Amino acid sequence: MRGGIAVLGAGGFVGSRLLERAAHAGRTDIVPVVRAARSVGRTANLGISHRFGDASRAETLERALAGCEAVVNLTTGDPADIPRTTENIYTAALAAGARLLVHLSSASVYGAVEQPDLPDDAPPWPGHWMAYARQKGVAENFLRERMAERRLAIVVLRPGLVWGPGSPWVLGPATDLLRGAAFLAGSGGGICNLMYVDDLLRGIDAVVAHREAPSGFYHVGDNETITWAKYYGALAAGLGVDPETIRAVPSDRYRTGLRDRVDELKALPIYKRARAWLPVEARAQIKRRLARVRGRERPMSSAADNAVGTREIWHLQTTRYRLPTTKFRATFGDHNMVPFPVGMAASLAWLRFIGIGLDEAA
Amino acid sequence: MPGHSRPQSTGDFNRRSVIHSAAPRLDIAVIGCGAAAEGLYRYALGALESRGIARVAALVDPNPVRTAALQRHFRAARTFADPADAFASVAVDLVIVASPPGMHAQHTVDALAAGSHVLCEKPMAIGAPDAERMVAAARVARRILAVGMTRRMYPCLVEAQRLIAQGTLGDRLRFTYREGRVYDWPVNSDAAFRRATAGGGVLTDIGSHVLDFLSALFGATTATSYADDAHADGVETNCRIEVVCPEASGVVQLSWNQPLVTRLRITGSAGELMLDPGRIDALRVRRGGGTWETRISTATWPSDLATRGRGDTPRTHRDCVYHQLVQVLRAVTHGEDVPVDGERGLAVIRAIDSCYERATSFELPWLDAAERSQADARHWTRRRCAAA
Numbered sequence: 025m026r027g028g029i030a031v032l033g034a035g036g037f038v039g040s041r042l043l044e045r046a047a048h049a050g051r052t053d054i055v056p057v058v059r060a061a062r063s064v065g066r067t068a069n070l071g072i073s074h075r076f077g078d079a080s081r082a083e084t085l086e087r088a089l090a091g092c093e094a095v096v097n098l099t100t101g102d103p104a105d106i107p108r109t110t111e112n113i114y115t116a117a118l119a120a121g122a123r124l125l126v127h128l129s130s131a132s133v134y135g136a137v138e139q140p141d142l143p144d145d146a147p148p149w150p151g152h153w154m155a156y157a158r159q160k161g162v163a164e165n166f167l168r169e170r171m172a173e174r175r176l177a178i179v180v181l182r183p184g185l186v187w188g189p190g191s192p193w194v195l196g197p198a199t200d201l202l203r204g205a206a207f208l209a210g211s212g213g214g215i216c217n218l219m220y221v222d223d224l225l226r227g228i229d230a231v232v233a234h235r236e237a238p239s240g241f242y243h244v245g246d247n248e249t250i251t252w253a254k255y256y257g258a259l260a261a262g263l264g265v266d267p268e269t270i271r272a273v274p275s276d277r278y279r280t281g282l283r284d285r286v287d288e289l290k291a292l293p294i295y296k297r298a299r300a301w302l303p304v305e306a307r308a309q310i311k312r313r314l315a316r317v318r319g320r321e322r323p324m325s326s327a328a329d330n331a332v333g334t335r336e337i338w339h340l341q342t343t344r345y346r347l348p349t350t351k352f353r354a355t356f357g358d359h360n361m362v363p364f365p366v367g368m369a370a371s372l373a374w375l376r377f378i379g380i381g382l383d384e385a386a
Numbered sequence: 387m388p389g390h391s392r393p394q395s396t397g398d399f400n401r402r403s404v405i406h407s408a409a410p411r412l413d414i415a416v417i418g419c420g421a422a423a424e425g426l427y428r429y430a431l432g433a434l435e436s437r438g439i440a441r442v443a444a445l446v447d448p449n450p451v452r453t454a455a456l457q458r459h460f461r462a463a464r465t466f467a468d469p470a471d472a473f474a475s476v477a478v479d480l481v482i483v484a485s486p487p488g489m490h491a492q493h494t495v496d497a498l499a500a501g502s503h504v505l506c507e508k509p510m511a512i513g514a515p516d517a518e519r520m521v522a523a524a525r526v527a528r529r530i531l532a533v534g535m536t537r538r539m540y541p542c543l544v545e546a547q548r549l550i551a552q553g554t555l556g557d558r559l560r561f562t563y564r565e566g567r568v569y570d571w572p573v574n575s576d577a578a579f580r581r582a583t584a585g586g587g588v589l590t591d592i593g594s595h596v597l598d599f600l601s602a603l604f605g606a607t608t609a610t611s612y613a614d615d616a617h618a619d620g621v622e623t624n625c626r627i628e629v630v631c632p633e634a635s636g637v638v639q640l641s642w643n644q645p646l647v648t649r650l651r652i653t654g655s656a657g658e659l660m661l662d663p664g665r666i667d668a669l670r671v672r673r674g675g676g677t678w679e680t681r682i683s684t685a686t687w688p689s690d691l692a693t694r695g696r697g698d699t700p701r702t703h704r705d706c707v708y709h710q711l712v713q714v715l716r717a718v719t720h721g722e723d724v725p726v727d728g729e730r731g732l733a734v735i736r737a738i739d740s741c742y743e744r745a746t747s748f749e750l751p752w753l754d755a756a757e758r759s760q761a762d763a764r765h766w767t768r769r770r771c772a773a774a
Contacts, residue, residue: 040643044753044757045757047617047764048753048756048757048760048761048764049760050760060572061573061574061575061576061578062569062570062571062572062573064576064579065568065569065570065571065573065578065579065623065642065643066568066569066623066642066643067623067643068569068578068579068587068620068621068623068642069587069614069615069616069617069620069621069622069623069624070617070620071616071617071618071619071620071621072619072620074576188752189751189752190644190752195645370751370752373751373752374751374752376751377644377750377751377752378564378566378641378644378645378646378647379564379639379646379647379649380647382647
């Protein structure tokens with residue numbers, strides 16, 4: 025009898041959608057693993073049992089992964105913790121006797137895709153300005169070394185921007201468009217390397233179903249080549265936003281703004297310590313006062329809190345090439361079933377569901 | 387006191403049983419030392435102690451780690467694993483019931499029988515029969531039963547009530563109330579996600595507040611339709627309710643896993659109003675399609691037990707917890723009304739029960755056709771139908 029498939033990070037955006045699809049498909053082999061009881065809340069409607077395991081504490085993982093033949097790592101969290109949690113998950117998967125570890129990395133480890141035939145196992149860019157990308161790269165390097173040991177199969181997936189209903193890459197641009205804060209680098213001709221969430225999950229299913237999945241790095245992405253102008257244009261059209269309100273900014277240099285400085289401040293350990301120490305109410309008060317200083321109302325939406333970094337978006341908009349995904353399709357098959365217009369329609373329907381674009385003009 | 391309509395009295399028996407003292411210092415027990423006690427009540431109780439208004443005399447929780455953690459802040463408090471032991475050992479004026487919702491009824495009834503007044507955290511109970519039992523016990527014991535609905539203390543609610551009463555919005559009022567974000571309350575177990583222990587999901591949790599808030603604005607709420615997304619062994623993480631009140635009608639949408647644009651929007655024949663429960667002191671209003679104007683409310687609530695004491699405007703949710711507690715203590719000492727009494731709490735529970743009784747499957751737009759069909763087939767009401 026086959027063992028279960030442990031899903032770490034089951035309380036996140038991709039993980040919760042994985043659980044939802046599995047529950048509707050009647051699957052019983054998925055073993056969701058979450059760090060805290062509150063993470064169960066996101067999928068409490070499904071009524072499925074969870075195991076508890078904290079990827080930052082190796083001793084909690086072994087029990088959580090017991091009896092699982094495959095481990096899917098979808099954890100996110102503090103960038104500084106990514107290498108350690110990756111090591112812990114690998115060690116626990118090995119101890120549990122799993123045959124396969126699927127690790128969700130990110131194409132952001134490269135910075136931008138600067139060549140058309142970028143190899144799937146190209147090394148990460150260690151000097152990336154973004155801590156998340158740097159630490160994902162460190163985790164990849166650790167797994168690259170473990171692959172050579174051949175103690176279990178390790179499949180590292182490198183998607184671009186995972187989009188679709190629930191994605192920050194839909195919500196962030198949508199709220200920017202509605203606020204009049206959206207921009208395009210140059211003419212918007214940069215390539216937006218998208219990966220539709222359900223197609224990514226079908227890809228993960230295919231990897232897990234492969235009885236002898238070859239260890240390695242694999243780019244994954246949508247089949248179409250979409251520019252940022254097309255992506256923003258489709259969102260704007262669906263939201264009823266005049267595309268003329270999208271600002272054009274230079275694509276050859278990035279001018280650091282207040283939001284970037286705030287993001288840099290947020291990455292400092294002292295900020296993180298202060299944030300942990302300050303009560304939620306005090307943090308909310310500070311945010312409100314800062315908004316007043318900047319001369320604008322605090323957005324009356326919890327949805328708008330989920331913004332994506334401005335510099336990150338600019339950087340991604342300078343991407344020149346589509347991520348090549350030939351290796352994944354040749355190894356595991358083509359499981360992309362959602363064309364761009366269908367994914368966009370679903371994303372817009374989700375935005376309307378959460379109340380975005382319905383009465384935002386107010 | 388804010389100039390809005392006050393909750394109805396809990397009955398004359400409450401006034402006859404109140405404590406009269408020139409400078410009372412009341413003893414309080416807390417049953418349940420989990421996330422609600424730690425995250426909501428600890429600061430308010432600390433402030434009451436530092437002002438000499440009240441003292442935490444007992445902390446009760448079966449988990450000694452939790453009582454010990456809270457006792458660090460209330461050195462004089464005795465700790466107990468069992469409420470019965472606490473009631474037998476310590477006589478307190480007020481018991482705060484902050485245990486899991488499934489235990490609210492028994493803990494409240496026992497506290498009332500022991501002679502204490504009770505402030506029960508929301509949801510008051512996980513079904514009308516339990517809530518009715520609590521109200522009846524308060525009546526028999528001639529003690530106050532208050533329900534923790536801190537949003538009643540929001541200054542923006544007072545301002546919205548004033549604008550509606552003045553007719554600023556005109557008539558034919560319609561509302562849309564959305565509230566949702568990814569669940570992040572620091573619960574210690576998954577009991578909050580099981581129907582047997584929690585009674586339900588987001589409707590029972592956030593919906594308790596929302597239905598009470600709407601009733602404070604428009605009168606008693608009646609659900610005319612209700613849909614949610616719970617499977618047979620789960621609780622709802624998304625729901626949609628069509629609501630009718632004496633003064634308005636509208637739609638409520640709640641979520642535990644979607645970042646809803648959280649706001650209450652009311653439209654009438656003469657104007658519109660928007661209110662964000664995340665910002666407790668402000669709302670926006672416009673007349674006849676004009677420009678939006680932000681109103682900051684300065685409504686105040688008493689800050690202590692003095693008959694003519696000072697009042698403060700709550701600025702944070704924690705302030706509201708404090709003022710609610712003060713108001714309950716003023717009910718104990720001076721016979722004033724509590725923000726939400728047991729009868730009003732019961733009305734909310736009946737409204738929630740009525741939703742669950744008429745539940746249908748909520749069509750989530752991101753599911754494909756096959757998933758929607760499965761969601762419908764696995765909906766929790768199917769099991770109820772099968773059992774019937």
